[in-house]
Amino acid sequence: MSVRAAVMTAPEKPVELWDIDDPVLEPGSVLLETLASEVCGTDVHLHKGRLAGVPYPIIPGHVSVGRIIEMRGVDTDATGAALQSGDLVTFYDVHEVCNACYHCTVAQQPNRCRSRRVYGITYSAHDGLLGGWAERIYLKPGVRTVRLPEWLDPDYLIGGGCGLFTGFGAIERSDLAMGDTVVVQGSGPVGISAAGFAVLRGAGRVIVIGAPDARLSLVQEFGADDVLSLENESIEARKAFVLDATDGRGADVVIEACGNPSAISEAFGLLRDGGTYVIAGHYTDTGTVEINPHLDINQKHIDVRGQWGTEFRHVVRSLNVLTKHHERLPFHRVIGKRYGLADTNAALADVAALRVSKAIVDPSC
Ligand SMILES: [Zn+2]
Ligand SMILES: [Zn+2]
Structure with a gap:
């Protein structure tokens, strides 16, 4: 046939x-x-x-x-x-x-x-x-x-799609510690997944930056504590919010999950000294961005890590978590x-x- x-x-x-x-x-x-x-x-x-x-x-x-x-x-x-x-x-x-x-x-x-x-x-x-x-x-x-x-309704898996596995991989790659404050840049499937798994891994506070509003409401269903709209809040207002939420330090972990190069320069201002930045949303080439190696990376003493695609363990482990916690994902x-x-x-x-x-x-x- x-x-x-x-x-x-x-x-x-x-x-x-x-x-x-x-x-x-x-x-x-x-x-x-x-x-x-x-x-x-x-x-x-x-x-x-x-x-x-x-x-x-x-x-x-x-x-x-x-x-x-x-x-x-x-x-x-x-x-x-x-x-x-x-x-x-x-x-x-x-x-x-x-x-x-x-x-x-x-x-x-x-x-x-x-x-x-x-x-x-x-x-x-x-x-x-x-x-x-x-x-x-x-x-x-x-x-x-x-x-x-x-x-298990297969929609629980396919509704996340590859983003489910990539978001899980990004959280694993960040070595997020229980109680950490996490900022997720992006409210598409990767960002939603990263936020959900950050909550389940024990993040103290999860802040998601994204758009449109319907996606930001969705990410709250995955346990995000705060959502910041790209459409309604300026880059300065977003930074002020994150610094205010962390007593002026910045987030312990920032996860990039939006695929927009401009997010990279914003992230350095959201991250605390010694924090970890995982870039997971640039699977394809969407352009370049300017960074200041001294101010953004060296002096801040941060880890910048790439998460390209996923490995098989991410599939198995994320599905184990999904099976146990599907009501929260x-x-x-x-x-x-x-x-x-x-x-x-x-x-x-x-x-x-x-x-x-x-x-x-x-x-x-
Ligand atoms: Zn995909
Ligand atoms: Zn080989």
């Missing part, structure tokens, strides 16, 4: 509907029926051609949830949980790291492995159903699946709209214009 897929043929070209052949399963592979995939800022960047090395035409959709249709010689997920047909799973979009290069073995940064491939980003549509914007997804041998509890509420495979151009336009908080591709729509 043939499978319908939404294909991004080239930057700035409308996404097309293609019929792609059902795969012949290799040993160790899994075929999923797609329940939902996400549309995130990265897909907008892909559509504008802002990421190097993308083999257009591609089937976008890197984080997805599905049900197992068929498996060949697979009986557990990547954590050892038994798997059978019909099970609800997600999977780690990054794979084919070599476990042999310097990055894999010595630096232990498999994200920087040159062999690394990513579903929905670095596979051509000519290679098969290797992206989530399709009725079915083919999980090649070695792709790491994670079984989800049957009672209402990612399903972040979903703004569901789009069918024929409507992905509208989805991209809505995400680019920030008209929806989280856009979901649902092939059953």
Whole structure:
């Protein structure tokens, strides 16, 4: 049978509907029926051609949830949980790291492995159903699946999408201590996730800077103590608020989750001396910004850390936390709209214009 897929043929070209052949399963592979995939800022960047090395035409959709249709010689997920047909799973979009290069073995940064491939980003549509914007997804041998509890509404995962994992990774990377004051720059899915996991990790106070107001209300549902509107409060007012909230010191941790270069220079003024700044929102190149190395970094004696994408442990651990605390991580509420495979151009336009908080591709729509 043939499978319908939404294909991004080239930057700035409308996404097309293609019929792609059902795969012949290799040993160790899994075929999923797609329940939902996400549309995130990265897909907008892909559509504008802002990421190097993308083999257009591609089937976008890197984080997805599905049900197992068929498996060949697979009986557990990547954590050892038994798997059978019909099970609800997600999977780690990054794979084919070599476990042999310097990055894999010595630096232990498999994200920087040159062999690394990513579903929905670095596979051509000519290679098969290797992206989530399709009725079915083919999980090649070695792709790491994670079984989800049957009672968990998949919207809790897909409403966060990759932002759920990236926000978790950013909080882990910050080494946030219990009681710390945290400022999150950005109220999209990454910022919402970072705020929610900061609260659960024991932050003393979580302040989120973002826009529009609907997103700031959402982030309060994840436990943020204070929200500062980019639209209504000046950069000076935002700094004054954070300094006032910390007896003039500045926040212990600042998480960048907005993808706007201007946030970087603002952050140094919000961070206390010796604090930690994690930059997680610049997965693609959105430009440069001026910094003063003496005043912003050296004299302040701060840590500046990058969080590029996520590793498999972030997926497993964040889902463990989500399973236990789903009532405090209402990612399903972040979903703004569901789009069918024929409507992905509208989805991209809505995400680019920030008209929806989280856009979901649902092939059953
Ligand atoms: Zn490697
Ligand atoms: Zn994404």
